Amino acid sequence: MSTALVIVGCGGHGREIAALVAAVNDAAHRPPWRLAGFVDDDPSEANRKRVSALGVPHLGTLEILGRLPAGTQLVIGIGDPRIRRRVADRLAPLGPAHPxxxxxxxxxxxxxxxxxxxxxxxxxxxxxxxxxxxxxxxxxxxxxxxxxxxxxxxxxxxxxxxxxxxxxxxxxxxxxxxxxxxxxxxxxxxxxxxxxxxxxxxxxxxxxxxxxxx
Ligand SMILES: CC(C)(COP(=O)(O)OP(=O)(O)OC[C@H]1O[C@@H](n2cnc3c(N)ncnc32)[C@H](O)[C@@H]1OP(=O)(O)O)[C@@H](O)C(=O)NCCC(=O)NCCS
Incomplete structure (x- = not known):
């Protein structure tokens, strides 16, 4: 069975990771991932439309990450190392795995x-x-x-x-x-x-x- 995966960040880097996940699934005999959605505290209107065009929902702000179904994994789709670090520090107490x-x-x-x-x-x-x-x-x-x-x-x-x-x-x-x-x-x-x-x-x-x- 595929593992649910959530991408943190609706920006260009996050959406590039969505494409990477699709490529990993396409190459596998059994697709390892089910892209459950993006989370982002404040996506621009343009980025909301872009993720919607990918057919992947914006699930809400980072607040919802504590309530994700057990077993859901997270990837931080943020290109800037400083912001990625801040987000990683925020996610650490929540416990989901990062593949x-x-x-x-x-x-x-x-x-x-x-x-x-x-x-x-x-x-x-x-x-x-x-x-x-x-x-x-x-x-x-x-x-x-x-x-x-x-x-x-x-x-x-x-x-x-x-x-x-x-x-x-x-x-x-x-x-x-x-x-x-x-x-x-x-x-x-x-x-x-x-x-x-x-x-x-x-x-x-x-x-x-x-x-x-x-
Ligand atoms: C070097 C860097 C960090 C500087 O950022 P910054 O401080 O905001 O710089 P500015 O845009 O204000 O430019 C300041 C000066 O540096 C020059 N400059 C900017 N980036 C430069 C670079 N990579 N190489 C040479 N000169 C550069 C600018 O022309 C400007 O020169 P001037 O003062 O003579 O007009 C940034 O331009 C950079 O290259 N970042 C890497 C980002 C990257 O790789 N992005 C790809 C993402 S896919």
Whole structure:
């Protein structure tokens, strides 16, 4: 039997996760998920219409999550690591499980060590001996190479390329198309601008951009 799944967030990232879940179901002999709906505290009118067009209901605000049927699982469909972290903290006492979702067109090393809530989008690559924390999102066509250590709530945006032996600390964001050279440490909450090439360690909380990134 399929497991009920609720996506937190009606925005673009949440709806991309709905497409990922549909792809996982399509690829499986027995579809593992039944998309029960979205929850969002304050969806825009446009986003309400977009989720309705997908044929998936907006179930209400995050308040309802404490009353979901037993066994329902949750995925946080929010792209910004800071907001994802705040939502994860709010959901933690409620107890539902957060599955790891991997698009059938992504590849993931057999020795990946992952906490819950990992989302790996189409075309993404996670190679060998990678460890990731909770609610890490690896977007379309991003690469996470060998021996990386990735903290909770980290996001790689589309086409980001993180080389081997890097350490990405809690809540770090690697922008679209950015490159991180091997062995570097990206501090907690740091933001790497889209298209940057990171050539040295990035301190926690800082924003770097450009080539080389400064
Ligand atoms: C780097 C970044 C965090 C800066 O955000 P910000 O502080 O709001 O920056 P602003 O838009 O105010 O721009 C400030 C300056 O930086 C420049 N800039 C912005 N992003 C840049 C980037 N990625 N690379 C180089 N320069 C950039 C702007 O042109 C502007 O320059 P100016 O002062 O000479 O006019 C952001 O632009 C970025 O790249 N985020 C990554 C997001 C991403 O990958 N999104 C994809 C989602 S799918």
């Amino acid at each position: 790891n979702l991997v698009h059938p067109d992504a590849t993931v090393g057999s020795d990946l060590v992952s906490a819950e809530g990992l989302v790996v989008f189409a075309g993404a690559r996670i190679t060998t001996n990678v460890t990731v924390g909770q609610h890490v999102h690896i977007n379309q066509n991003a690469t996470l190479a060998h021996d990386c250590m990735v903290g909770d709530h980290v996001s790689l945006h589309p086409l980001a390329a993180v080389s081997g032996d890097c350490r990405l600390e809690t809540g770090a964001l690697v922008g679209a198309g950015a490159v991180v050279l091997p062995g570097l440490r990206i501090g907690a909450g740091a933001t790497i601008g889209a298209g940057a090439c990171v050539v040295r360690d990035v301190p926690a909380g800082s924003v770097v951009k450009g080539v080389p990134a400064r």
